[in-house]
Amino acid sequence: MDDGDRPVVVSTGIAMTGQNVAFLLVLVVAVSFFSYSIQRALRTLRVGLPEQRLDAPGRRTWNLLTIGFAQSKILRERGAGVSHAAVFWGFLVLTAGTAEILLQGVWPGFGYEHLLPRPLWQLFMLSQEVFAVIVLAAVSWLLWRRLVAPPKRLQGEEIHSTEAVIILGVIAALMVTLFTTGAFEYVAREGVRATHFGWFRPIATALGGAFGALSLGTAETLRDVSWWAHALLVLGFLNFLPYGKHFHVVNSLINVWFSNTSGPGTVGAMKPMDLEAEVESFGASDVEQLTWKNLLDGYACTECGRCTAACPANITGKVLSPRKIVTDTRDRLREKAPYVVGELDVEGSAEAMRLAPGAQAVLDNRLLDNWITEAELWACTSCRACVQECPVSIDQLEIINELRRALVLNESRFPEEVLPTFESLERNGSPWAFSPADRAQWAEGLDIPTMAEKLERGERPEILFWVGCMGSFDDRAKKITVAFARILQAANVDFAILGQEETCHGDPARRLGNEYLYQVLAKGTIETLDRYEVKTIVTFCPHCFHQMGNEFPQLGGNYEVIHHSTYIERLLEANLVPLQTEHGKRLTMAYHDSCYLGRYNDVYDAPRETLRRALPVVNLVEPARTKSRGLCCGAGGGRMFIDEKEGKRINIERTEELVATGAETIAVACPFCMTMMVDGVAKLEADVNVLDISEVVAAQLDPAHERAPLVAGD
Amino acid sequence: MKIAVCIKRVPDMGARFKIGADGASIDETGLKFDMSDFDEWAVEAALQLAEKHAGSTVTVISLGPDSVQETLRKALAMGADAAVQLKAESVPAGGFAVAQALAAELKDGGYDLILFGRLAVDSAAGITGPMVAELLGLPCATALCKLDVQGTSATGERQIEGGVEQLAFPLPAVCTIDQGLVVQARYPSLKGIMAAKKKPLASKPAALGGVGVTITKMELPAERAAGRIVGEGADAVPELVRLLQTEAKVL
Known part of the structure; x- marks a missing residue:
């Protein structure tokens, strides 16, 4: 690092002085010890899978x-x-x-x-x-x-x-x-x-x-x-x-x-899991069940806290700190590794250590419960803000997901509110106890064909409109469903829905750690989709979009899945949607980024572009935290189904931020965000509309050109 | 201690039911089936007792077509040790026929405790348990919200109108389990589901007794009339009161 020690003698002979010999000794000792320390640390990574x-x-x-x-x-x-x-x-x-x-x-x-x-x-x-x-x-x-x-x-x-x-x-x-x-x-x-x-x-x-x-x-x-x-x-x-x-x-x-958080591979997809594998336990309850890469994350962390500063749970006063997840994993590894892989170059040292006094306490401990508690794990909204922020590409979320899997799959431990969710998913094919027979009730009288009806007529529609459970059963989200269907009809898109044959693909179960239930539901959905030889799927739910597009390939389901923000933008760009030219007054609008659309799938511009194309006079404003830094609405990672008792409600934190932009309308592109924002606006008693981007577009449809699908009893 | 739990596979009661073509049964297409809630609590009670008394085994028994094996597997996944299917094409409506088949199976099983749910949520008769007790000549304690075993006898509690009844009875005995005895039935873990695949599930023909009762007709409850908005504000009150008195007859 220095230039100042440049010797006076310009000769190239190796004439060593006493100082040189002394330094050579120091150097040899220092380099040897460093090499030993590195090998010792790297050896602990062998604890992992x-x-x-x-x-x-x-x-x-x-x-x-x-x-x-x-x-x-x-x-x-x-x-x-x-x-x-x-x-x-x-x-x-x-x-x-x-x-x-x-x-x-x-x-x-x-x-x-x-x-x-x-x-x-x-x-x-x-x-x-x-x-x-x-x-x-x-x-x-x-x-x-x-x-x-x-x-x-x-x-x-x-x-x-x-x-x-x-x-x-x-x-x-x-x-x-x-x-x-x-x-x-x-x-x-x-x-x-x-x-x-x-x-x-x-x-x-x-x-x-x-x-x-x-x-x-x-x-x-x-x-x-x-x-x-x-x-x-x-x-x-x-x-x-x-x-x-x-x-x-x-x-x-x-x-x-070595990290996959910015690719290669599908970003944000949960790790595949072989349920038939002959293993004693599923997921991870201690460092041995994490991979060497999860463990290396701990050594890369310098505790800068950018993850924790971006964590919606942490910001609103929950116990979760993504940094602690990583440092706990690292510290537990340092504690346990000698008992598993032993000391460097000491044959049988692990066995000897396991017999030493005090060993039992370390071996009885585990990462789950003794270091990382259940409450921390369930506080996570899986929004990926921590992963996005980490300057050294640590994957905090993978550790959280693996620990959740261990809780649910091995020990059936989860918040009590989640039991009805699991049971409804099993019995009704949706996270809520609605009758599957009512799934397509929203479509009554709208002249929307099902895949079965199309097939009967010998037709194969270009796209499947995947409605999703929110879009099928939630009263507010059903309006998004109708709005999007109207846009598709106005643009003469050849589409169909699955109707009563649609069921949840299991994503909420997967995020909640219930991989078994997820795979049952996902495989069922893939079977249905393949039966109709579906190639292209359009959906307005970012969770369905991510699950079917990015995670179904793990189970052999390969489809082109497009989120409605991208799909509508393409339709508008191609001038296929007949819009009114009268735009009314200039509206100030703030778009709230959905995590599974943004950070999981890098879709930031399509929804904004859709709004601008549908409403050229719109004044689009951005909240302080936006795009890849956007704050979660609080519903991700199965949090939709868990009561938020601790700290400030995440949706209130987010709604306040959006309302502070001065927007008259909050635009969303996710039915879960919709629920959270609507609730936030109501709690804050703010005079702000919450609309899905498709509702903004549908409101601009030119009535003269729109087909007349709204005649009941077709 | 040897415990047997008799469980029934029932349709999910949240579903919208349709009457079958024969007019005397429900149309099962699209229905999801699961263990009857009270039976789930009975299984949970049995598992908790088995955990408390070392060396206990829990056997679950269900009568019906092969689809009941799924329900039995669920009980095994929860932690039961063995399962028996009493194979029958369908479950007869008359509880006595079922009770006779169950009693035949239970008679020589050497069980200390035979548990039932207080009733099956689909037929809501609640008579099979007591009839099995009668057929086996055993004491019967119904609708228990508390159950403890001490050696060869047991104590239980049942909620009655305005109070609690405390019971004591010798074993072996038959008990039916009410809501409240356990907080919640355990959710089968994946570990449990995997282990259940390797647990014994025996299938044998059900020795059904003679069918005494049959269902001749089923009807759906009448559709509720749509709500009516009488008006808005104070002006609507007299009309509302009049309708509540004359039409709804609730005032």
Whole structure:
């Protein structure tokens, strides 16, 4: 990291002094111990289950370059993000100098000036000082922030703040010793001053000038002291890393490469599960049932808390903190690993440890209950905000989902409100106890054919309109169903519904940990869809959209599934929907992003574009948290079926934010969000309309062109 | 302790029923079936007793066509140890025929306790349990909301109008279980479902007794007339009162 230790002697001979020999010893010990620590830590990952993460190397490398090296996620937050990127990029640049300094410690004649053309070498020297200044400025600011004005996400029980302060202090000391080594060298080595100092080492040169009064001998001694301080700090820092949260430095880039949270694969799909597998338990109740990648997540985490700061449950005062999920997993791994995989190079040490006093307490504990409680797990809305925010691509949600599976599948433990949901799903094929016979009641008199009727006539409709349970049974959502059906009819789309043959695909059960019930329902749905040889499905429920499009392939169901926001946008773009040209007054509207549409499927523009195309005069405003940062409505992850007793209600938090935009109408694109927003608006007694985007479009349909489908008794 | 629980497979009562073509049965198309609620509580009570008394076994018995095996598997998934299907083409309407078949099965089973739900939610007769007790010559305690076993005898409680009745009886005995004896029947875990596949389920012909009672006709309740809005505000009150007195006759 240093350039200041450049020796006076320009000879290339290996003439080692006593100092060089001493440093060689230090270096060998330091590198050996570091290597031992790393192996010891990596060995603990063997506790986890195997998982293949070597597929799609191109995509993974892209993630590494964008999320890792370009710091795309960390830069989502301005102040701390820029500072972190400065330290990170600074270290990348300074590491080249560090390599030189360590080599020079044992081989005084070594130096980049012998390898590089002079102009390039001068640039290299300049880069070292410039980045050292940048790093020093950044860590100073970060230290100030930690100590004087810590943001909320850096407070709390699970955070190692002292360690963070020490690390920042060490980094600052590294930069300072870098400068002082150069400055004392400037004084001590007059002979090379002309060639080795100047504009390309502005700080060492200026600082050296200021120390001009020192005698040569004193300067020489101070230079050595400074050099040793710097070198020892580097090696000490390196060896401390594997033992604290700053193991992050070693693991983050690796973790980003192995992570699936930004692809490859389908983002947000829950892990497939083989129910026929001969296993003792399902899901994960301890670290052995998580994969090595879930465990690596713990070592990549540096407790920055961006996940927890974005968590709707945490924001509204629930016990859940996604950061704690990860640090608990890491700490439990550190606690348990010696009993499972033993100590490095000690044959039979795991067996011996299991017999030692105190072992039973550790072995009787488990991640579920002893570290992570049921209440934390059920507070999650599966909104993916934590996963989205994590700068090192940790998957907090996968751990939560695996633990939920263990609770439900092994122990039948879930909030009591969930039992009727499971039972209705089993008996009625919907999360509510409505009669399946009433599923298509909304369509009475609307001239909407079922797949069965179409097939009878020998027709095969282009698209299946998947209505979903909300759209079939919920009174408010049924209006969305009718609105969307009217748009399809007005655009002369050849479509049909399944009618009474539609049943829930099981997504709520899956999110609630009941994989068994999910697979029963999903397989049933796939059977029905395949029976009608369905190819394209359109639905206005983002949960159905995500489940059928992204997770059905796990069970062999492959269909093109389109969300109505995208579908309507396409129809409007192709001018297939006859709209009125009279737009009325200019309406201020705020669109609320659905998690399963946005963060799960990256659909942010289609609903907004749909609104703009249907209502060119609309004034679309954005709430503070929007798009990939949008706040969940509170209904995801099966929370729709669980009472929200703790803290502030999430839908109130979100509605307040939307109402604060001054919007007269809140637009949604999800029936669950609709329920939550309608409830929020009513509780706040706000004079705001909540409309689905299809209702906005349907209201603009040109009556002259609309078919006359609304004649009852067709 | 050996416990037997007799369970019945019934349609989900939330469904919209239709009368079958013969006019004397319900049309089963589209109906979902599950264990009768009271029977579920009886299974739960049996499992809790078995957990309390080490070495106990719980056997579930159901009479009917092969579809009852699904209901029996559910009880096995909840934790019962063995299941017996008394195979019959259909479940006769007369409880006595069923009771005779069950009694024949239970007679030599050596059970200490035979549990039933207080009634089956579809037929709501509540007589099969007491008839089995009579046929086996055993004491019978009905509609229990509390049940404890002490060695070779048991105590129970039943809710009666305005109070509680405390009972004591020797074992073996037949009990029917009311709502409230258990808080909730357990939800079968996947572990339980997997284990249930390997548990014994015997199927044997039901020794049905003579059918004494048959259903000759079924009718759906009359559709409720649509609600009527009389008017709005204070002006509508006299008319509303008049209608409540003359038409609805509730005042």
